[in-house]
Every structure is written in structure tokens, then in C-alpha cells.
Amino acid sequence: MRLASLILFLSLFIVNQQAQAQIPRRNRTPEIPPPTILEYKPLSTLIVPEHEVPRAKFPTVDFHGHPPVLNSRSTIQSVVTAMDALNLQVIVQARGSSGEVLKRQIQAVRAAGQEDRFVFFTTVDLRNVGPGSGPRIASQLEEDVTTGAVGIGEIGKGFGLLTRKADGSRLRMDDSELDVVWETAGQLGIPVFVHTGDPAEFFEPLDFENERWLEMALFPNRRFNNRSRFPEFDELMEERDRMLEKHPNTTWVLAHMSWYTQDLGRLGELFDRFPNVYAEVGAVLYDLGRQPRFARDFFVKYQDRILFGKDSFQPEEYSYYWRVFETEDEYFDYYRDYHAFWKLYGMGLPDEVLRKVYYENALRIIPNMPKDGFPGQN
Ligand SMILES: [Zn+2]
Secondary structure, three states: OHHHHHHHHHHHHHHHHHHHHHOOOOOOOOOOOOOOOOOOOOOOOOOOOOOOOOOOOOOEEEEEEEOOOOOOHHHHHHHHHHHHHHOEEEEEEOOOOOHHHHHHHHHHHHHOOOOOOEEEOEOOOOOOEOOOHHHHHHHHHHHHHHHOOOOEEEEOOHHHHOOEEOOOOEOOOOOHHHHHHHHHHHHHOOOEEEOOOOOHHHHOOOOOOOOOHHHHHHOHHHOOOOOOOOOOHHHHHHHHHHHHHHOOOOOEEEHHHHHOOOOHHHHHHHHHHOOOEEEEOOOOHHHHOOOHHHHHHHHHHOOOOEEOOOEEOOHHHHHHHHHHHHOOOOOEOOOOOOOOOOOEOOOOOOHHHHHHHHHHHHHHHOOOOOOOOOOOOO
16 A cells, blocks of 8 residues: 555656656647737836936047938038937938048038037949949049048948849859958058848748747838848858958957857957947947847946947937946837847946946047047047
């Protein structure tokens, strides 16, 4: 009898263990129809200290600025009014423009008396590259710098993903025809601001385990998972790295922290390998704000290599950046639901690091930056 009950106990125990191991973790069916991913927006009930930050703590350079084309006094004035409220001292016009469009903006900004608030990057036309394209692009670059451009960019993600050569093949980022362009930028002392790829998930299958399912479902042009049309994420980054490697005397700024924010260690390796490389934080706040302690350590370690940038010019969105960088607030909303379904936390960056990220690094790597309005720069 005792043996029988022992066996019964053991067999129940084993069955129970097996049953636990076999229960798939997500197979419970709610008694009422569940909401869709778009419908479920629970309001947080958490009550914790909150510190809204409408103005940046220090005057800031937006390295990744996309204001409208600055060719009229009224447009310039409305952008400056928004900048003043946010403590944005200088915007880099990263809607790169060349020739007449560049000239007209520089003149309009001067005529409006706002030349201390904007600097301009030029652009390079990478379409239909073939023999002889490199020197032609480089001489246009020299002209635009004479006109007043202080950088190149933003070179968009088309470079590497979509742009075709004259012979119809994909223009590889490390194409040797472009070497003379990047060398010329180095000689002119201007940074090259380049956006490569997109979040790594966009290159992966669009399934229910993809963290960016919603964004990929909303925007068909953000799906790069068709291998017959696009390179792999890592292949693209290796190609980009070969370009960086060939031009150690050129200053490179990688947009969106090279889309490595879900793996900051990888960005650290890149910084260690290439001392002439910087990164800009636009549109990756959702990743920094979900790892506030690791991200703070990273920003402290690489404080000389990181630049503030916002990407799209929506004045009401900047304060989310100030709050993540400056406070230690917990579990607060992000501004764009298709980037992230999670909440953000503040990194509480030290003032020394904030100053570098907000303006000191930009003032160092962009030539002829207006210095007025920045503490200790006159
Ligand atoms: Zn951009």
C-alpha cells in the first residue's frame, strides 16, 4: 500500500512536470474577443514623480535637422520661434542642397538676420555613377563649400539599398569611384552625414515575433526582407564599414546611431575601430529609453562621439528627448506608437555629457559654426 501510494505520487509528480513543460505559454483564450494591436492602449496606473522638460538644459545643436526649405523670411521666423522655445540654438539643415537651392537658403537666412541659427549641408548626387562620376561630384562639392556648405548630408538610406549605377547594378557604399568624393570631404574638413539601412528588424521576416511588426505592416516601403532586391542588414553594414576604413581622414557621422541602439556594444566596437566616426541619436529614442542604465554608461564612455539630432522637425516631439536624457523619470509614454509599444525611462545624463551631446561635439566637428549663444564659447 505504501509502495502503491509512493508510485502514484511519483507518477502524478512526473505527469505534472511534463504537463507544465508542455503547456505553451501563450495559448490561453480570453472569454471575450481580444482587442487588436491597434485597439489595446492601456493607460498606466503607475504614480511616480514626473518631470516634463519643455526646454533643453543647455543650448542645443540639432545635427539632424529637417526644417522646411529656408527660403523665405516667414518660414525662417516661424522655425526660429519654435527653436527658441526648445532651447535649440542651431539647426543643421540636413535636407542637403546644392547649387542655387543652397545659395538661396544661405542668402535668405542672412537677410532675415538669423545666420547664427542655421548651418547648411550640401548633397551629393549618387545616381547613375559610372567612370568619371567621382571627380565630377567632388568638384561640385568644392563649389558648394565655397558657397557656404559645412558638411555633406544627410545622405539618405537609398545609398546602399536602392541607388543604381549607370550600368544598372546596385551602387555599393564602398564603390571605388566615390573614393575621391570622401577624400575631398576629408581635405575640406567637413563631416559626411550618412544614413545607412534601417532597423535590423525591417530586414527580417514580417511575423508575429518581429518587434517592428506594426511599422512594417503600416509602411510597405520599410520592408527590406526581400533578399532578391535588398542586401542583408549585416552585409550592408560591412559594406559601409569598408567605406569608413578606406577614409580615416574623413569625419563620418552615422545617422540614427547606425541602427545599433538595440545592441550598443556593437556601436562601441565601431567607435573603437574608427576614431573618425561619430553617431547621431535621431529617431532611436525608443531604444535608449528602454535601457536607461546601460545607455547612460554608454553615453558616458563615448561622450565625445555622440551628437544630438532629431530627424523630422516636429517641435512638440523634442521634449521627449530632453526628458529621456536629463531626468530619471520612469515608465512614461513615447510619442510614436509604431516605433515602440513600450514605455521610456530617463537616463539622467551628467551635465558634462549633456553639454557634449547637445553642442560641444557638433561645434568641434562642423567647421565655421556660429558660437554665439553657447556657454564658454566666445
Ligand atoms: Zn534625416
